[in-house]
Amino acid sequence: MTETDFPQIRDDAAPSLPPILQAMTGHRTEHPPVWFMRQAGRSLPEYRQAREGISMLESCLDPELAAEITCQPVRRHGVDAAVLYSDIMVPLALAGVGVRIEPGVGPVLDHPVRTATDVDALVSRGPGDASAIAKAAQLVICELGEAVPLIGFAGAPFTIAAYLVQGGPSRDHLAARAMMHAEPAAWARLMDWVADLDADFLTAQLAGGARAVQLFDSWAGSLSAADYRHHVAPHSIRALEGIGRDTPVVHFAVNSSHLLAELARVAGEASDHPVLGVDHRVPLDHALASLMVERLEMPLQGNINPALLFAGDEALHAEAASVVESGRRAPGHVVNLGHGVPADADPDTLTRLVEYIHSL
Amino acid sequence: MTETDFPQIRDDAAPSLPPILQAMTGHRTEHPPVWFMRQAGRSLPEYRQAREGISMLESCLDPELAAEITCQPVRRHGVDAAVLYSDIMVPLALAGVGVRIEPGVGPVLDHPVRTATDVDALVSRGPGDASAIAKAAQLVICELGEAVPLIGFAGAPFTIAAYLVQGGPSRDHLAARAMMHAEPAAWARLMDWVADLDADFLTAQLAGGARAVQLFDSWAGSLSAADYRHHVAPHSIRALEGIGRDTPVVHFAVNSSHLLAELARVAGEASDHPVLGVDHRVPLDHALASLMVERLEMPLQGNINPALLFAGDEALHAEAASVVESGRRAPGHVVNLGHGVPADADPDTLTRLVEYIHSL
Numbered sequence: 001m002t003e004t005d006f007p008q009i010r011d012d013a014a015p016s017l018p019p020i021l022q023a024m025t026g027h028r029t030e031h032p033p034v035w036f037m038r039q040a041g042r043s044l045p046e047y048r049q050a051r052e053g054i055s056m057l058e059s060c061l062d063p064e065l066a067a068e069i070t071c072q073p074v075r076r077h078g079v080d081a082a083v084l085y086s087d088i089m090v091p092l093a094l095a096g097v098g099v100r101i102e103p104g105v106g107p108v109l110d111h112p113v114r115t116a117t118d119v120d121a122l123v124s125r126g127p128g129d130a131s132a133i134a135k136a137a138q139l140v141i142c143e144l145g146e147a148v149p150l151i152g153f154a155g156a157p158f159t160i161a162a163y164l165v166q167g168g169p170s171r172d173h174l175a176a177r178a179m180m181h182a183e184p185a186a187w188a189r190l191m192d193w194v195a196d197l198d199a200d201f202l203t204a205q206l207a208g209g210a211r212a213v214q215l216f217d218s219w220a221g222s223l224s225a226a227d228y229r230h231h232v233a234p235h236s237i238r239a240l241e242g243i244g245r246d247t248p249v250v251h252f253a254v255n256s257s258h259l260l261a262e263l264a265r266v267a268g269e270a271s272d273h274p275v276l277g278v279d280h281r282v283p284l285d286h287a288l289a290s291l292m293v294e295r296l297e298m299p300l301q302g303n304i305n306p307a308l309l310f311a312g313d314e315a316l317h318a319e320a321a322s323v324v325e326s327g328r329r330a331p332g333h334v335v336n337l338g339h340g341v342p343a344d345a346d347p348d349t350l351t352r353l354v355e356y357i358h359s360l
Numbered sequence: 361m362t363e364t365d366f367p368q369i370r371d372d373a374a375p376s377l378p379p380i381l382q383a384m385t386g387h388r389t390e391h392p393p394v395w396f397m398r399q400a401g402r403s404l405p406e407y408r409q410a411r412e413g414i415s416m417l418e419s420c421l422d423p424e425l426a427a428e429i430t431c432q433p434v435r436r437h438g439v440d441a442a443v444l445y446s447d448i449m450v451p452l453a454l455a456g457v458g459v460r461i462e463p464g465v466g467p468v469l470d471h472p473v474r475t476a477t478d479v480d481a482l483v484s485r486g487p488g489d490a491s492a493i494a495k496a497a498q499l500v501i502c503e504l505g506e507a508v509p510l511i512g513f514a515g516a517p518f519t520i521a522a523y524l525v526q527g528g529p530s531r532d533h534l535a536a537r538a539m540m541h542a543e544p545a546a547w548a549r550l551m552d553w554v555a556d557l558d559a560d561f562l563t564a565q566l567a568g569g570a571r572a573v574q575l576f577d578s579w580a581g582s583l584s585a586a587d588y589r590h591h592v593a594p595h596s597i598r599a600l601e602g603i604g605r606d607t608p609v610v611h612f613a614v615n616s617s618h619l620l621a622e623l624a625r626v627a628g629e630a631s632d633h634p635v636l637g638v639d640h641r642v643p644l645d646h647a648l649a650s651l652m653v654e655r656l657e658m659p660l661q662g663n664i665n666p667a668l669l670f671a672g673d674e675a676l677h678a679e680a681a682s683v684v685e686s687g688r689r690a691p692g693h694v695v696n697l698g699h700g701v702p703a704d705a706d707p708d709t710l711t712r713l714v715e716y717i718h719s720l
Contacts, residue, residue, distance in 0.1 A: 172666070172667075172699070172702070174666065174667050174702055175670070178667045178668070178669075178671045181667065181668060181671035181675045182671035221615065221641075222641075224640060224642070224643070255581065255615050257617050257618035258617035258642055281583070281584050281585075281618050282584070283586075305587075306534065307532075307534050307537030307538045308541060309538075310534065310535070310538035311538045311542035315541045315542065342532070342534055
């Protein structure tokens with residue numbers, strides 16, 4: 001991709017597109033569009049009720065239930081997009097890998113993948129049937145129509161592979177970070193396989209009607225830029241290859257202030273409408289400046305400090321206003337938190353936050 | 361502090377100082393000096409044996425045992441410094457705060473500090489008697505003499521306060537990050553109190569013979585630069601105020617590539633011999649460049665990727681050579697890992713790594 005491929009800011013409106021897609025495709029919007037990572041989930045009483053007695057992965061694979069949960073925050077908060085309720089482990093579950101989501105712990109694998117032999121055994125599996133995912137997306141579109149688009153999502157290959165190699169959550173992902181150096185060929189095979197599962201998962205969501213996708217690389221922040229570039233980026237690009245260059249792609253990792261250009265480059269390689277998600281650590285105008293140095297300026301998503309959800313509306317709204325102001329310099333800005341909605345956030349605080357952002 | 365106060369590189373040797381103190385005070389050394397964060401601890405069989413049946417805090421408060429554990433990695437690996445075996449929670453324990461270190465979990469507080477009233481109740485406590493800490497340091501000096509200096513350490517006020525407010529470990533430290541905005545005055549009182557405990561803890565180590573100190577701010581990386589500057593930095597400076605400007609101060613936080621200048625500034629405010637610890641995410645020459653922009657160049661400590669400890673000696677030694685090469689541009693370089701020694705690291709790998717680094 002050459003630098004001139006990046007979207008330039010356009011002052012003409014694109015009135016046929018919902019505001020969030022306008023922002024993602026480099027147009028200014030009248031009011032800032034907003035959604036929240038993990039908006040569908042534990043912070044909502046109606047979610048906790050819908051999930052009662054049903055495991056996480058079961059609920060993701062039940063199209064009616066997944067669609068219901070996806071629509072809940074749109075009804076309640078009036079956010080500008082739905083994001084498909086799912087889990088980054090779903091592609092593994094569809095492929096028949098033994099994985100469960102343990103409450104309070106996270107994903108746990110029956111068989112950690114530690115050696116080249118383990119990798120070879122795993123990658124002989126096909127991707128499985130993603131029709132339940134496509135169906136869930138369709139049901140969301142049936143309810144929400146065209147005005148509030150659906151964002152699809154997947155965990156990036158590194159994050160999924162980190163769970164596979166470690167066998168569960170870890171603070172440092174040392175086993176995965178060691179494998180990329182100790183067994184680079186096996187690591188690449190594992191990452192390509194996960195990328196292909198991701199591609200299937202994302203394609204199903206787009207086939208069901210999603211209009212944009214977000215690739216979450218939760219753990220990429222643990223890597224140096226050199227490790228990311230050599231052992232991760234090519235596989236993340238591969239995961240996005242099937243989606244079509246017209247689909248906006250948001251690429252996001254927490255703790256990644258040292259990787260912003262690398263993450264932006266991956267999104268730009270995969271899509272004509274790349275968007276960089278930024279966590280709460282780096283002000284949007286600083287993030288933009290660091291992209292401009294590399295001629296990678298693109299629309300930004302983010303980055304209200306989630307801690308302010310617990311500090312009262314005055315402090316929270318001041319933070320939101322500052323984020324919106326900082327985002328005005330970007331060629332497109334989708335407001336979001338700098339991280340997912342905490343489970344104990346007050347839903348009413350979020351609803352008032354959306355109202356406030358829409359008033360700006 | 362003005363820019364001219366920062367140490368300039370000196371090509372004259374300072375032969376009266378051990379190599380690690382030469383590097384910390386801005387002198388070039390013949391061979392790179394090296395120590396490892398968490399070198400005294402779970403990776404060593406002799407440590408696991410010495411600790412058998414004794415709780416973490418008990419072992420820290422027993423001068424003979426703490427000194428023995430401190431000396432173990434010096435005997436085994438031939439590192440250039442000892443670091444006092446202790447825990448960042450020890451100052452709280454000395455002040456009579458109900459805290460225990462749960463194996464596999466971390467520090468757990470009997471009473472989380474959530475409100476301004478909780479803060480006021482806590483800060484009425486005095487710092488307690490740190491003589492056991494000074495005694496442990498003295499015993500280390502008795503064994504090691506002058507050639508291998510002892511580094512003292514303390515957890516920075518933010519990290520300790522994050523545990524106090526949360527009541528235990530957390531991924532995001534949201535309760536502490538919210539309190540600094542919701543209750544800024546109470547937050548400042550809490551941080552000042554922790555800073556004063558830290559100052560006492562560090563002073564005891566120096567009184568016992570430590571020649572340098574490291575302030576660890578494990579969780580500072582979760583903050584934006586603005587939050588760090590306003591709600592954390594002044595208190596970290598206060599924690600270091602009693603140590604004397606001649607004492608070298610290493611300031612370190614993981615995940616802090618967006619905070620390097622802020623961390624360096626704190627060390628430079630507190631000491632005439634500031635050193636910035638850098639984690640494995642940012643190459644040392646990049647870190648140095650970002651400090652130069654702010655006229656904050658100083659000796660660096662770091663930053664071998666700990667994942668390479670599990671990738672074979674060839675990859676590990678290549679990484680070490682690259683770190684040493686990158687560190688040559690800094691006005692002084694202390695080799696270390698980019699994070700603490702993992703509990704399951706092979707001690708022999710570490711011993712061979714020290715030999716290799718000393719051969720460079």
